[in-house]
Amino acid sequence: MRLAVAATGKFGADVLAELAARRELEYVLTRPDRPKGRGRKPSPPPAKEMARRLEIPVRQPERPAGLDIGVELVVLVDYGALIPTELLQQAEWLNVHPSLLPRWRGAAPVERAIMAGDRETGVSIIRLVEELDAGPIGAVASFRIEPDDDAGAVYGRSADFAPDLLEEAQAAEFRPQDGEVTYAQKIGPEDRLLDWSRPPEELHDRIRALSPHIGARGELHGRPVIVWRSRLDDDRLEILEVQPEGGRRMTLDEFERGLR
Numbered sequence: 001m002r003l004a005v006a007a008t009g010k011f012g013a014d015v016l017a018e019l020a021a022r023r024e025l026e027y028v029l030t031r032p033d034r035p036k037g038r039g040r041k042p043s044p045p046p047a048k049e050m051a052r053r054l055e056i057p058v059r060q061p062e063r064p065a066g067l068d069i070g071v072e073l074v075v076l077v078d079y080g081a082l083i084p085t086e087l088l089q090q091a092e093w094l095n096v097h098p099s100l101l102p103r104w105r106g107a108a109p110v111e112r113a114i115m116a117g118d119r120e121t122g123v124s125i126i127r128l129v130e131e132l133d134a135g136p137i138g139a140v141a142s143f144r145i146e147p148d149d150d151a152g153a154v155y156g157r158s159a160d161f162a163p164d165l166l167e168e169a170q171a172a173e174f175r176p177q178d179g180e181v182t183y184a185q186k187i188g189p190e191d192r193l194l195d196w197s198r199p200p201e202e203l204h205d206r207i208r209a210l211s212p213h214i215g216a217r218g219e220l221h222g223r224p225v226i227v228w229r230s231r232l233d234d235d236r237l238e239i240l241e242v243q244p245e246g247g248r249r250m251t252l253d254e255f256e257r258g259l260r
């Protein structure tokens with residue numbers, strides 16, 4: 001069975017690497033290069049960079065429409081756009097979703113799970129349908145979210161599960177999703193703000209949910225900073241790593257020494 005991967009972000013790139021180690025891939029379908037950084041130069045998405053390193057052909061249309069898929073199976077993971085019916089009808093599409101569906105359908109399942117204080121999450125393999133993350137489930141695995149796990153750790157663990165689950169799903173009987181549906185909305189500017197009057201555990205969950213890729217924002221000693229790492233010590237929040245506006249990441253001690 002000829003296989004392609006539709007992926008864009010870092011999680012998609014990680015799953016792509018895991019699959020390429022086991023299977024020959026025909027191509028990678030990814031999103032267009034986008035302006036990035038202060039210079040706003042067009043930059044390739046992480047999945048495209050990974051495909052280049054693995055010497056896998058890349059398709060990069062502005063919109064996923066009007067394409068000849070040309071394979072029997074497409075694995076979609078962290079792609080970032082809805083697939084139209086005309087493409088779903090050309091092949092079997094399996095989606096790697098890093099949550100225990102139907103909990104946390106949507107764009108930010110790992111971040112929302114950590115921010116909500118979930119102590120367990122997992123990976124679901126679903127057959128792609130037009131409705132967002134609503135397809136039947138072919139395979140699922142769960143694991144614990146440790147108290148100091150950040151989003152990067154959870155995404156990494158999810159990527160490790162993906163290849164075996166995809167093999168399991170291809171031989172499985174798919175079943176409808178069962179349970180309460182919750183939605184993981186895309187992370188917005190308001191989600192990044194730290195309100196120091198909130199409980200320490202809630203603040204810690206927000207910080208680790210947005211690390212190491214987005215960053216929670218707050219003020220320390222009257223200076224705006226991104227807070228990248230923290231921990232709880234006897235129900236007290238301890239800040240470990242920050243990034244001052246226009247500066248580099250540093251420990252809290254380094255930041256405070258620079259204020260003297």
